[in-house]
Amino acid sequence: MEISSNTQQDNKKVVATCPACGLLCDDMSLEIKQSGIKVLNTNCTKSIQFFEQPLGETTPKINGESVTLQQAISHAVTLLKSSKNPLFAGLSSDVQGFRAVYSLAQKTNGHLQHLNSESMARNMAVLQSTGWQTTTLTEVKNRADVLMCIGTDIVSHNTRFFERFIWLSQDSSAMFTDSSKREVIYIGENLNTQAGVSPDGKQPTSINCSQSDLPEILAVLRALIAGKKLKMQTVAGVQVSGLLAIADKLKQAKYAVLAWIAKDLDYAHAELTIQTITETVALLNSQTSRAAGLSLGGSDGDTSANNANTWLSGFSLNDDKFDHDAMVWTNSFSANKLPGKTDFPLIVLGNANTTFEQIPDVFIPIATPGLDCVGTSFRVDSAVILPLKKVRENKLLTLSEVVTQIEALL
Amino acid sequence: MITHLKNGRLYCPVMGADGVIQDIYIRDGKIIAKPNASEKISQTYDLTGKIVMAGAIDMHSHIGGGKVNIARMMLPEFQETKNYSEPEAHICTPNCSHHATPNTADTGFRYIEMGYTAAFEPAILPINARQAHLEMADTPMIDKGGYAMLGNDDYFLRLLSRKADQKAINDYVAWTLHATQAIGIKVVNPGGISAFKFNQRRLNLDENHSYYQVSPRQILKSLSTAVQQLGIAKPLHVHCNNLGAAGNFQTTLDTMGASDGVPMHLTHIQFHSYGTEGDKKFSSAAAQISEALNKNKHITADVGQILFGQTVTASGDSMMQHLNTKFASPKKTVIMDIECDAGCGVVPFKYRDENYVNALQWAIGLEIFLSVEDPWRIFLTTDHPNGAPFTSYPHLIRLLMDKSFRNEAFAKLNLDAQAMSNLTSLNREYSLYEIAIMTRAGAAKLIGLNDRGSLSAGAAADITIYTDQPDREAMFAKPDYVFKDGELVVKNGVVVKVVWGKTHTAKPEFDIGVEQDLTQYFDKYHTIQLDNFKISNDEIASDGRGGVITHTQSN
Numbered sequence: 033m034e035i036s037s038n039t040q041q042d043n044k045k046v047v048a049t050c051p052a053c054g055l056l057c058d059d060m061s062l063e064i065k066q067s068g069i070k071v072l073n074t075n076c077t078k079s080i081q082f083f084e085q086p087l088g089e090t091t092p093k094i095n096g097e098s099v100t101l102q103q104a105i106s107h108a109v110t111l112l113k114s115s116k117n118p119l120f121a122g123l124s125s126d127v128q129g130f131r132a133v134y135s136l137a138q139k140t141n142g143h144l145q146h147l148n149s150e151s152m153a154r155n156m157a158v159l160q161s162t163g164w165q166t167t168t169l170t171e172v173k174n175r176a177d178v179l180m181c182i183g184t185d186i187v188s189h190n191t192r193f194f195e196r197f198i199w200l201s202q203d204s205s206a207m208f209t210d211s212s213k214r215e216v217i218y219i220g221e222n223l224n225t226q227a228g229v230s231p232d233g234k235q236p237t238s239i240n241c242s243q244s245d246l247p248e249i250l251a252v253l254r255a256l257i258a259g260k261k262l263k264m265q266t267v268a269g270v271q272v273s274g275l276l277a278i279a280d281k282l283k284q285a286k287y288a289v290l291a292w293i294a295k296d297l298d299y300a301h302a303e304l305t306i307q308t309i310t311e312t313v314a315l316l317n318s319q320t321s322r323a324a325g326l327s328l329g330g331s332d333g334d335t336s337a338n339n340a341n342t343w344l345s346g347f348s349l350n351d352d353k354f355d356h357d358a359m360v361w362t363n364s365f366s367a368n369k370l371p372g373k374t375d376f377p378l379i380v381l382g383n384a385n386t387t388f389e390q391i392p393d394v395f396i397p398i399a400t401p402g403l404d405c406v407g408t409s410f411r412v413d414s415a416v417i418l419p420l421k422k423v424r425e426n427k428l429l430t431l432s433e434v435v436t437q438i439e440a441l442l
Numbered sequence: 443m444i445t446h447l448k449n450g451r452l453y454c455p456v457m458g459a460d461g462v463i464q465d466i467y468i469r470d471g472k473i474i475a476k477p478n479a480s481e482k483i484s485q486t487y488d489l490t491g492k493i494v495m496a497g498a499i500d501m502h503s504h505i506g507g508g509k510v511n512i513a514r515m516m517l518p519e520f521q522e523t524k525n526y527s528e529p530e531a532h533i534c535t536p537n538c539s540h541h542a543t544p545n546t547a548d549t550g551f552r553y554i555e556m557g558y559t560a561a562f563e564p565a566i567l568p569i570n571a572r573q574a575h576l577e578m579a580d581t582p583m584i585d586k587g588g589y590a591m592l593g594n595d596d597y598f599l600r601l602l603s604r605k606a607d608q609k610a611i612n613d614y615v616a617w618t619l620h621a622t623q624a625i626g627i628k629v630v631n632p633g634g635i636s637a638f639k640f641n642q643r644r645l646n647l648d649e650n651h652s653y654y655q656v657s658p659r660q661i662l663k664s665l666s667t668a669v670q671q672l673g674i675a676k677p678l679h680v681h682c683n684n685l686g687a688a689g690n691f692q693t694t695l696d697t698m699g700a701s702d703g704v705p706m707h708l709t710h711i712q713f714h715s716y717g718t719e720g721d722k723k724f725s726s727a728a729a730q731i732s733e734a735l736n737k738n739k740h741i742t743a744d745v746g747q748i749l750f751g752q753t754v755t756a757s758g759d760s761m762m763q764h765l766n767t768k769f770a771s772p773k774k775t776v777i778m779d780i781e782c783d784a785g786c787g788v789v790p791f792k793y794r795d796e797n798y799v800n801a802l803q804w805a806i807g808l809e810i811f812l813s814v815e816d817p818w819r820i821f822l823t824t825d826h827p828n829g830a831p832f833t834s835y836p837h838l839i840r841l842l843m844d845k846s847f848r849n850e851a852f853a854k855l856n857l858d859a860q861a862m863s864n865l866t867s868l869n870r871e872y873s874l875y876e877i878a879i880m881t882r883a884g885a886a887k888l889i890g891l892n893d894r895g896s897l898s899a900g901a902a903a904d905i906t907i908y909t910d911q912p913d914r915e916a917m918f919a920k921p922d923y924v925f926k927d928g929e930l931v932v933k934n935g936v937v938v939k940v941v942w943g944k945t946h947t948a949k950p951e952f953d954i955g956v957e958q959d960l961t962q963y964f965d966k967y968h969t970i971q972l973d974n975f976k977i978s979n980d981e982i983a984s985d986g987r988g989g990v991i992t993h994t995q996s997n
Contacts (some may be wrong), residue, residue: 049974058971127576159516163774163788165764170569170781170969175639196969205966206781207596208640208653286641317764318778322641324779339511343577346545348515408576408981415508415780417572418974419981427937 046073048421051126051365051402052082054330054412055169055190062423069424070404072352076191076210083403085367085424088384093395101396105434108394109441111358111377119356120141121371122382123349124332125364126407126420130340130430133362136439143354144341147369148334151294153351156338157303160348164310165317167289167324168413173197174207176214178285179228180278182309183220183246184296187227189329190412194227209286217278218297220246237278241270244299250308253279257315282312287322293329303398328410332365339410364400364431399428443484444469444477445928450489450907451590454496455873456896457497460875462852466494468903471928475899489907492922493675495878496895497559497904498964499885502679502744502828505549506563506577507587508570509756509786513827517754517790519772535651542753542827546580552833552945554583557906557921560894560946561832563588564628564709565758566678568595569783571622572977577982578945583931585904585991587889587946589679590622591758593629593661594636596782597963603654608671609953615668616952617960621976623990625889625948626676627669628709629955630758631683632658635785638839645683645761647696658683659700666701672950675993677705677742682714685762687716691727700736707888710746710825711735712807714792724799725862726806733814735820742888743814747807747838748800749830754790757828763787782967793830801859805852811842812868816881821888840915843873890993891946903928942987949992 043065061073062083069083092104099107103350112118120137123130123146135146146152158164172179179198186193195201200211216228216236221243228236241249245268252267256279265272282288290309297305309325316323338349360379361371367385371378377393380386384397401407402420405428410417447466452459467474467483477483506512514520520543544552553561554641566574566588578586592598592615601610615627633656634645640653666678682697684690694714708714711731719725735743752771757763760777766789767775776788791977793800803850807829814820822839826832841848849866872880886895893902905925911917920935931939964972979990 047971056970058974131580156515158774159774160510160518161774162778163516163770165775165777167779168781170783170967171639171779173969175779176783203965207967264688287639314767320641322639337513339573340576342504342511342515343546343580346514346543346548347518408572410573414512415567415570415778416970417570417576418970419572 036272046423048423049418050082050404051333051409051420052078053190054335055196056191056409056411056416056418057192057196057278058418064423066174076132078191083139083386083423087424088267088367088397090384090397090428092397095393096391101290104394104396105437105441108379108396108438109254111379111393112140112438112442115377116141117354117356118358118360119125119145119354120270120360120362121145122147122361122363122369123337124366124369125337125362125431126333126401126409127336127340127365128407129362130337131344132432132435134341135273136435139439139442142360144349145354146334146337146349147363148295148332149351150350151329152334152338152349154297154303154306154347156350158306158310162310163388164325164422165313167326168415169197169411171324172289172326173200175209176289177209178215178217178281178288180217180219180282180288180290181223182229182250182290182292183243183305184291184293184328185218185225185227186293186328187224189293189295189331193328199231215281218435219249220295231368239270239274241268243297245269246297247305247308249275250305250312254308254312254315257283257312280329282323283317283321285321285323287324288316289324289326291326294327295329326413328412331371331414333409335410335412335414338412362431364398381431384428396434397428398431398434399426404428405430444481446483446486447494447905448486448488450492450494452494452897453878454487454897455875459897466897466905468925468928471903473897473901473903474699475766491910493737493874493908493910494897495906496882496897496901497906497924497926498557498881499889499891499895500558500561500826500832501821501885501889502564502821502823503561503832503927504563504565504756504925505561505581506546507566507574509565509758509788511573511577512786513754513756514545515787516774516776517543517860520752541833542831546577547582550582550584551937553936554924554926555626555935556833556835556919557903557908557924558584559906559924559926560585560891562586562625562889565630565860566590566622566624566778567758567784568618568622569781569975571624572981575623575945575977575982579982579988582940582942583871583937585943585946587625589626589628589676590618591628591630591694591784592618593632594634594784596636596959598783599633599636599651599654599656602656602660608664608667610956611664612671613952613956616664616672616950617956619874619947621948623945623947623982624800625993626674626679627665628681628783629661629665630681631685631761632661634658634683635758635760638764638785639779643761643765643884644753647683647693647700662697662700662706662911663702666704666706670704672952674948674950676888676948677707679707679709681709681759684714685757685759686713686766687762688716688724691715691717694731695734698734698741701740703740705740708741708743709830710823711743712746712748712803712810712829715806715810720854720862722798722858724802726802726809728806728809728813729864732810735814736816742819744823745810746823746825746829747808747811748793748803749824749834749837750793750795750800750804751830752792753827753830754788755828756786756788756935758784758786758836760785760787762790780978782884785812795854796856798856798858801856802862804855805859805863805865808841809863809865809868818884818887820880821885822880836915839877839918840913843877843914845869845871889946890948892993944989944991945982946991
């Protein structure tokens with residue numbers, strides 16, 4: 033497991049876990065050379081971008097000028113001391129990183145806001161209103177005979193979803209269903225349905241509709257599953273007969289999986305669409321077959337942050353907007369996701385490759401878990417929590433190390 | 443540095459001390475024999491008139507892991523019920539907290555304030571064990587540990603259905619204990635969680651799982667034998683089939699015979715002691731269950747007492763919790779199928795004393811407490827948070843120790859329920875010595891904690907000191923002092939020092955060859971690598987705060 037001692041050698045191969053999306057693929061085969069890392073076993077662009085990113089600038093900066101770490105930390109402390117209510121935003125990290133930021137926020141009367149707070153809140157609204165009946169990736173792999181992708185192609189967020197959990201590779205197999213015979217159904221706006229074509233060429237069922245018509249169409253689908261007789265022929269331009277065929281497939285499935293990605297349901301009150309999906313699952317389970325919901329996506333460490341915040345504080349993360357007079361942006365993973373423009377002092381603890389539109393008052397480059405340091409991350413289904421490895425030599429401090437130093441001086 | 447606890451009245455069943463005035467000496471976190479006159483005593487506490495017990499041990503409390511966190515996440519409204527001045531039910535006193543989903547810090551502080559120094563998470567899904575340990579690592583003050591759930595995982599069910607030999611089962615069970623850093627093995631609704639994924643909605647003890655064609659009885663036999671043969675101190679922790687269903691007492695009685703005399707622990711047995719008599723087809727079978735417990739010396743049980751008020755039930759039993767969704771209050775539930783490993787069901791409940799079933803559930807739990815003769819084989823739990831939050835233990839202890847208090851409470855119950863219970867004819871009042879057995883010595887013995895639950899020399903200095911008060915609820919709610927590993931951490935019911943506790947585990951020997959087959963299984967059917975399933979000691983150590991204690995086993 034400990035590979036850091038080997039990274040000096042050229043062409044060392046390791047198997048690592050990729051935190052670039054919520055799937056946390058832990059079968060990543062990496063070739064580690066002096067010149068950099070190469071991903072050997074997948075074309076997943078998210079993984080390649082993650083592992084093959086160069087080791088960035090390691091020097092901390094104050095107003096864009098290079099300084100020592102101690103100077104940067106000391107300036108961050110000064111800014112935090114003069115702040116009454118700092119906002120800790122971004123929060124893209126692993127469990128250990130989040131835990132450190134949580135503690136600092138407690139100490140400074142700060143609020144927390146994850147960069148995916150808006151989409152996360154859609155799911156939390158449903159969980160806190162009605163709950164849900166869901167499943168996890170290994171169950172999907174071994175059991176699902178019908179998969180319905182609602183408002184999402186899934187692969188834009190979770191590249192290897194179909195390869196790893198639906199169609200499967202040669203070495204992999206499903207215990208309770210013939211994976212090549214799975215039924216895939218798409219419903220949504222101009223979705224790329226290519227990944228849903230079975231290995232022997234069977235096309236998925238696809239219903240094209242505007243995302244904003246999903247609430248109406250899904251409500252009709254639920255009514256049909258409930259056995260309601262409808263007089264209309266079409267709903268939002270979609271043939272009711274087509275929906276009836278889908279309703280039958282879902283009812284006849286041994287294990288139907290209804291998948292959504294909250295980020296792709298990006299319209300007002302999209303939580304009600306998610307609720308219609310989860311209530312449809314509950315309805316199917318109250319009839320004569322089994323079904324389960326599956327919330328996918330899960331990027332930027334959002335599942336880790338939400339879980340850790342929940343056990344530490346008792347509350348899930350939310351998307352409340354907070355008055356603040358300083359911002360601390362933390363992002364261990366991504367060089368591209370930046371804080372919105374702010375007129376207040378800005379402290380960034382971020383990926384070493386970050387390039388800014390607004391020069392922060394303080395920038396401290398930090399290690400990326402899974403690449404520059406070890407860590408722990410939650411998979412999107414929250415059931416599986418995996419260790420992340422350090423796969424390259426570097427001198428970057430972890431988010432938790434930097435935050436602990438800041439907290440000690442407050 | 444030696445601390446001297448002087449003139450306390452000791453209740454220590456390990457020493458046979460039933461109210462004996464005796465001094466205790468502590469050095470380096472341990473209780474020691476009386477030192478030589480030449481050794482310097484650095485600190486003395488005069489405990490004249492005080493009652494001294496070992497730190498209490500909760501052997502079954504859902505304090506960490508996926509379903510507990512789902513409960514927190516789903517129920518933000520519970521986080522605002524911290525003001526207990528308005529108890530929801532009139533027989534619940536202000537100390538009877540209804541805070542069912544405390545965060546990790548709250549969990550540790552509330553336990554230690556009551557003199558509890560250890561709690562065990564009874565339902566760790568092996569695949570989710572890392573989360574359980576992360577949460578327990580963030581739980582201050584107390585020691586922790588957990589029981590890993592088996593018996594609904596497809597790897598085990600495949601072994602059993604192809605009639606693998608007992609050695610293969612044993613190796614897998616031991617491997618699981620190591621991989622998950624647990625101290626015991628639990629089975630929840632044997633076979634039922636898996637059967638639910640195949641659309642079976644109930645599973646009786648001798649009914650076959652529709653896919654694997656094995657019965658819960660076979661599962662119980664196989665797992666209890668493995669636990670015994672491996673020398674794991676903690677008997678197989680069994681959550682029986684048919685949780686909460688009227689008439690389930692017969693399943694529970696039959697389950698006692700399923701292991702052919704091999705030790706088993708039947709957990710939250712109150713929820714499994716229901717008959718079908720009376721107009722409402724729901725009655726107390728506490729008498730039959732207690733009689734069977736008295737007779738079957740290989741069986742231990744904890745009660746899972748319910749107390750009135752708002753709580754949430756968080757269980758691995760997705761099959762039975764799915765049936766309970768209609769009782770949810772507030773109306774929301776989470777049901778999950780998890781990783782070909784297990785499942786969970788989280789259903790908020792409000793137990794009401796005016797409700798016939800709830801009132802009888804309350805009485806049934808107490809009937810069992812008072813009818814089981816051997817306090818070494820019955821344990822004080824509310825199945826936190828399922829029957830009530832653990833913070834209601836002082837209230838529950840008073841119900842056990844104070845007959846008139848109990849009868850006053852009974853008189854306020856639903857009248858139909860009163861008519862169906864013989865509780866007022868049970869005159870027993872638990873003694874302090876018996877409470878010390880149930881909550882200290884007995885729990886430590888059951889779990890296999892070699893150095894806890896005792897005040898004798900050599901034991902870890904987890905010690906709780908109370909003022910003797912006639913109101914046992916007030917007494918047990920607020921100890922004068924609590925020592926954790928020899929350090930004073932609570933004074934007058936208030937935490938004075940933060941410590942983090944350790945994680946207790948058992949690691950029996952096994953044939954590592956089992957990993958060959960497991961690796962193939964994982965590569966083919968699972969979605970993570972086998973190596974990532976295993977939790978290292980370093981992970982538990984978590985920045986040096988935590989640590990692993992491994993207890994040597996009985997054979």
